[in-house]
Amino acid sequence: xxxxxxxxxxxxxxxxxxxxxxxxxxxxxxxxxxxxxxxxxxxxxxxxxxxxxxxxxxxxxxxxxxxxxxxxxxxxxxxxxxxxxxxxxxxxxxxxxxxxxxxxxxxxxx
Numbered sequence: 001x002x003x004x005x006x007x008x009x010x011x012x013x014x015x016x017x018x019x020x021x022x023x024x025x026x027x028x029x030x031x032x033x034x035x036x037x038x039x040x041x042x043x044x045x046x047x048x049x050x051x052x053x054x055x056x057x058x059x060x061x062x063x064x065x066x067x068x069x070x071x072x073x074x075x076x077x078x079x080x081x082x083x084x085x086x087x088x089x090x091x092x093x094x095x096x097x098x099x100x101x102x103x104x105x106x107x108x109x110x
Contacts, residue, residue: 001056002056002058003054003089004085004088006071007049007083009081010079011079022041033061035058035061035065039053049082063087071085
């Protein structure tokens with residue numbers, strides 16, 4: 001299992017504008033990403049920083065996502081700066097001990 005952590009900042013976009021972009025339809029697009037078990041959405045209350053934590057089944061799936069159209073759109077977005085994409089191996093046994101949801105691959109609500 002692989003964790004991908006993506007963080008970025010928005011310039012000239014208010015929190016209210018960001019909030020209006022968070023739709024069920026946007027979230028649903030992530031359900032079709034090959035090898036993605038789940039995504040946690042992040043939004044800073046005090047600065048224009050957003051992000052996500054993604055659990056992928058394999059490094060190949062993570063690499064494909066990072067090379068794909070969703071991340072390319074972030075990179076090309078003039079409102080986005082300080083984009084950081086990091087990849088981590090999951091220490092599965094340690095994560096299980098601390099109750100990480102790595103075994104939880106339940107399908108999101110329809």
